[in-house]
Amino acid sequence: MTNQVQTIFICQFPMPFDKIASWTTMYNYLLKKHNPFDYIICPKPNKKANSDYVYLRDISLIDRIKNKVDNRSLYSNYIEALKAVINKDKKYIIHIVDNSGVVLPIHSFLSDNFERKNFYIQYYYQGFNPIYSSVKGQNFIYALNEIFFLTGLSYKAFLGYYSDFTPKARVLYNGTDSDKFKIVDNTIKVDLRTQFKIHGKMVFIWCSQDRPKKGLDFILDVWKKLYSKYSDKIVLFVVGVNREIELEGVINVGRVPNHELPKYYQMSDVYLFPSLWKEGFGIVLAEAIKCGCYVIASKQGGIPEVLQFGKLGKLIENPNFEEEWLQAIEHVINDKTLLLELKNDNNILNNLYDINDWSNKINSFITEAKESIL
The missing domain is CATH 3.40.50.2000 (Glycogen Phosphorylase B;)
Known part of the structure; x- marks a missing residue:
């Protein structure tokens, strides 16, 4: 019929x-x-x-x-x-x-x-x-x-x-495509980092469109304060922007084709999503989560639900307050067990989004x- x-x-x-x-x-x-x-x-x-x-x-x-x-x-x-x-x-x-x-x-x-x-x-x-x-x-x-x-x-x-x-x-x-956005084993992760000469550091990533509401400039200000204290422990990848970023501890890879995005999530430990507006969903959140990243994100719009209200990452109650980002990022730097919680149940991530x-x-x-x- x-x-x-x-x-x-x-x-x-x-x-x-x-x-x-x-x-x-x-x-x-x-x-x-x-x-x-x-x-x-x-x-x-x-x-x-x-x-x-x-x-x-x-x-x-x-x-x-x-x-x-x-x-x-x-x-x-x-x-x-x-x-x-x-x-x-x-x-x-x-x-x-x-x-x-x-x-x-x-x-x-x-x-x-x-x-x-x-x-x-x-x-x-x-x-x-x-x-x-x-x-x-x-x-x-x-x-x-x-x-x-x-x-x-x-x-x-x-x-x-x-x-x-x-x-x-x-x-x-x-x-998202679960065949592309997925966790890789540690040897692949190490190989990906080696291409950028990264060894023994916690890798953070910001990946989005370069618009003020996506919070890149905000998180770079936060990063300046963090890096002065943890320069030997952390590095930040910025993906998706064409402008120059001359900041210590930041690797700007520019805009990349969609099929290359997974490797940047897969080599990373923590995805930063400092959205300064009410996101509908944030597909990048799903991509990062499925690749095993621990997520720190603004408690804005639909983001809390995408992160299952904190089960899949840390929600920042007041996303315009630098100190809340500093505290959340320092917490994950000093407590690496947070990075393992999601990766222990790969089946959940494969079926998610x-x-x-x-x-x-x-x-x-x-x-x-x-x-x-x-």
């Missing part, structure tokens, strides 16, 4: 996406291994998945001018693409990821031109805080049939913010949506 319902994936990026990003990497895997979509509406990609495509045209200057009066004009290319796909005699699951602006225009288009009950809008939110305030936010919520949150904490934030919360909700953690499990759940949730709309 579910083959009577067709699935449409709507994406603001060309899919598969050939650049590095968190959720697009997951959807690349989904499209390659377990593709549930009959149609993909997106900009033209360099290579195609096994789906029918409708490409989004570029938004014109006229559309942008019209948008000042009616903001649906900014998304007119999505509406045109849907018109090319939709058959009035069929039912559809419309799957949207982290593109909140397109939801209301699509909902209005479907309501004005079709039986809205024949369409089921799934929205996968990759942030943390409620998206819109006041009337627009409530209308956004009404437009959804189902919403996936990265953490239960994010769901609670929405539930407490909007007076009415009508869509079905699920928590769907991001996933696994991309294959994630893709199976996406398929399962789409199948349930088909059954619901029928």
Whole structure:
């Protein structure tokens, strides 16, 4: 019966996406291994998945001018693409990821031109805080049939913010490739460190995008104070930035391809995540944990849930206070038993935040949506 319902994936990026990003990497895997979509509406990609495509045209200057009066004009290319796909005699699951602006225009288009009950809008939110305030936010919520949150904490934030919360909700953690992000044995770890001439030191790593809210400059200030005291014991890898960092005890490796990231986690002991905003999930957290790193992270947004509320690492209650980071890092320097706690149960890490499990759940949730709309 579910083959009577067709699935449409709507994406603001060309899919598969050939650049590095968190959720697009997951959807690349989904499209390659377990593709549930009959149609993909997106900009033209360099290579195609096994789906029918409708490409989004570029938004014109006229559309942008019209948008000042009616903001649906900014998304007119999505509406045109849907018109090319939709058959009035069929039912559809419309799957949207982290593109909140397109939801209301699509909902209005479907309501004005079709039986809205024949369409089921799934929205996968990759942030943390409620998206819109006041009337627009409530209308956004009404437009959804189902919403996936990265953490239960994010769901609670929405539930407490909007007076009415009508869509079905699920928590769907991001996933990583367990065949790549995994613990390696000690001989490989030593070999990796030897490539950088590191011997007998505790290795810390910061890996993220170089934006103020990711806290690199903050943690470098912390590092200056630490290194003056522990210069013979510690070294810090910085991964993901293109600027010069001239600081003792810091190795800046710059931006690296996604397939090279695991080795930097695997040679490290401690992952530092000084996020200064409310993270939705933080896929780098999952990558570091699965490679066996002890994590010290800000108690912000969805991070506490990703770290299982302290079971998988140390949460900093006041992430803008340098002294709390200093205390937490000094604690792990002086108590190396913390580094062994996770590694003693490798099976838990292998199954944790696994991309294959994630893709199976996406398929399962789409199948349930088909059954619901029928």
